[in-house]
Amino acid sequence: MRESRWTGFAFLLLLLGLWEVAGRHGWVHKLFFPPASRILASFVQIVFSGEVLGHVGASLWRAGFGYLLAALLAITLGVLMGYWRAVYEAFEVVVELLRAVPPPAVIPVAIVFLGVGDQMKIFIILFSCAFPILVNTMDGVRGVDPVLIRTARTFGLGQGPLIWKVVLPAASPLIMTGLRIALAIALILVVISEMVGATSGIGYFILDAQRSFRIPQMYAGMLVLALLGYGLNRCFLLADARLMAWHKGLTARQR
Amino acid sequence: MLEVRDLRKEFQPLSGSTVVALASVSFRVAAGQFVSIVGPSGCGKSTLLQCIAGLSRPTAGHVLLHGREVTGPPEGLILLFQEYNKSLMAWRSVLKNVRFGLENRPGMSRNQIDAEARRYLELVGLEGFEAHYPWELSGGMQQRVAIARALVRRPEVLLMDEPFGSLDALTRIELEDALLRLWESLQATIVFVTHDIEEAVYLSDEVYVLSRRPCQVIEEIAVKLERPRNQLTTREDPRFIQARHHIFELISKEMSRA
Ligand SMILES: Nc1ncnc2c1ncn2[C@@H]1O[C@H](COP(=O)(O)OP(=O)(O)O)[C@@H](O)[C@H]1O
Numbered sequence: 001m002r003e004s005r006w007t008g009f010a011f012l013l014l015l016l017g018l019w020e021v022a023g024r025h026g027w028v029h030k031l032f033f034p035p036a037s038r039i040l041a042s043f044v045q046i047v048f049s050g051e052v053l054g055h056v057g058a059s060l061w062r063a064g065f066g067y068l069l070a071a072l073l074a075i076t077l078g079v080l081m082g083y084w085r086a087v088y089e090a091f092e093v094v095v096e097l098l099r100a101v102p103p104p105a106v107i108p109v110a111i112v113f114l115g116v117g118d119q120m121k122i123f124i125i126l127f128s129c130a131f132p133i134l135v136n137t138m139d140g141v142r143g144v145d146p147v148l149i150r151t152a153r154t155f156g157l158g159q160g161p162l163i164w165k166v167v168l169p170a171a172s173p174l175i176m177t178g179l180r181i182a183l184a185i186a187l188i189l190v191v192i193s194e195m196v197g198a199t200s201g202i203g204y205f206i207l208d209a210q211r212s213f214r215i216p217q218m219y220a221g222m223l224v225l226a227l228l229g230y231g232l233n234r235c236f237l238l239a240d241a242r243l244m245a246w247h248k249g250l251t252a253r254q255r
Numbered sequence: 256m257l258e259v260r261d262l263r264k265e266f267q268p269l270s271g272s273t274v275v276a277l278a279s280v281s282f283r284v285a286a287g288q289f290v291s292i293v294g295p296s297g298c299g300k301s302t303l304l305q306c307i308a309g310l311s312r313p314t315a316g317h318v319l320l321h322g323r324e325v326t327g328p329p330e331g332l333i334l335l336f337q338e339y340n341k342s343l344m345a346w347r348s349v350l351k352n353v354r355f356g357l358e359n360r361p362g363m364s365r366n367q368i369d370a371e372a373r374r375y376l377e378l379v380g381l382e383g384f385e386a387h388y389p390w391e392l393s394g395g396m397q398q399r400v401a402i403a404r405a406l407v408r409r410p411e412v413l414l415m416d417e418p419f420g421s422l423d424a425l426t427r428i429e430l431e432d433a434l435l436r437l438w439e440s441l442q443a444t445i446v447f448v449t450h451d452i453e454e455a456v457y458l459s460d461e462v463y464v465l466s467r468r469p470c471q472v473i474e475e476i477a478v479k480l481e482r483p484r485n486q487l488t489t490r491e492d493p494r495f496i497q498a499r500h501h502i503f504e505l506i507s508k509e510m511s512r513a
């Protein structure tokens with residue numbers, strides 16, 4: 001594990017070195033592929049001057065707000081659909097249809113109704129994050145063992161406490177899967193939505209750098225995005241490992 | 256105190272004809288009794304318990320607890336499922352599983368619940384395992400957790416569905432005696448389903464023998480053996496052997512019935 005990680009870093013350094021040499025010797029287009037050192041310098045500059053931080057903040061705010069809203073709505077609806085057949089039957093067709101729409105195709109519609117501001121962006125993120133969470137929550141709830149539910153009932157739990165104390169925790173491993181998939185989608189969609197009529201956000205920053213031929217900054221922006229995505233995913237995995245330790249242990253035991 | 260009157264339960268499978276699980280089952284259980292139900296596998300024992308527990312609506316007939324009809328899970332009655340490992344909450348520690356038994360009891364503080372849960376874990380011999388998860392334990396220990404979780408509520412009536420069916424002989428003997436001790440100290444009423452005739456006779460005041468599906472009570476056998484029972488002397492008692500012999504004959508006749 002440790003060892004393989006070092007090999008990974010070594011390979012990354014090798015690639016960076018190759019890029020550097022290629023950039024300096026003009027093997028690739030000098031303007032479009034600036035050497036790695038210039039990109040790094042640009043990265044340091046935009047981070048430490050604080051220039052990019054405001055953009056990162058704007059993106060995080062939109063992505064976070066849309067993501068949390070999606071989680072709240074999708075988990076609620078997913079539990080209802082997974083638990084009550086009638087709710088499932090009512091919503092199934094609508095959900096399946098909406099789910100089939102690639103989220104970027106919703107952007108024009110969202111612009112018509114919400115304009116090009118934050119509302120539209122948050123809506124797009126909400127829309128695209130909701131489905132993986134919804135579908136996984138639904139599957140998770142359906143998969144809860146009937147014995148568990150009947151046990152809760154024989155202990156006198158009403159519907160509310162039963163869902164809160166038994167159904168949700170029992171379905172939580174799949175809900176977490178949905179949330180993890182949605183996290184990646186939130187990042188993708190925040191960048192896409194910020195390339196449409198925005199004046200802030202990391203997506204806007206990258207597009208703006210490209211349009212004004214600040215090519216090293218464009219790459220530096222991508223580097224910021226990569227680190228952001230990596231960091232968020234790490235945080236998620238850490239939280240997951242803590243919260244779902246029981247599930248890891250359980251599945252390891254069942255194997 | 257518990258009465259089952261002409262209970263009938265039909266299942267309508269998605270394909271095929273109606274399955275009559277219970278034809279017409281009737282019996283009474285007096286307060287504080289230990290009653291066992293034996294019958295061929297698939298005859299409808301689990302179905303019967305679920306109807307008594309108010310988890311499944313009978314097609315016809317009644318379940319009366321203290322003279323009141325059972326229409327939903329009644330207060331003071333707990334069903335321990337045959338699949339005890341699935342009835343435990345894998346995300347909760349052993350202690351928290353037992354706490355679950357009291358968490359919706361009004362007027363109990365966290366500390367009181369905690370103390371009770373620990374006490375019952377001790378009673379079933381699981382002290383020291385509070386922080387473990389159920390899936391880290393053996394089958395016998397998991398069953399103890401399920402029993403502690405049910406008993407911590409001090410139910411008036413405890414329905415047990417083949418609780419020791421999948422355990423090894425030694426664990427089983429140990430749990431049988433533990434259960435009898437707890438039953439005596441709690442003065443609960445127990446309805447115990449098993450496919451083991453000896454176990455039924457050893458534990459019970461009364462054994463109800465069920466027929467094959469569609470199921471009804473063929474005979475009620477009173478077991479007049481002194482308590483406390485003893486794994487050696489009770490099982491060697493001529494009355495024990497006689498009761499076992501009689502029930503065995505009833506069931507073999509039932510099994511060979513075309
Ligand atoms: N939900 C159900 N739907 C259809 N048939 C069922 C259902 N539950 C039980 N049965 C049928 O009822 C009969 C009795 O089942 P059960 O009560 O589990 O028997 P036992 O516990 O005595 O082994 C079996 O034939 C079983 O297939």
Ligand SMILES: [Mg+2]
Pocket residue numbers: 300301302337416
């Ligand atoms: Mg059964």
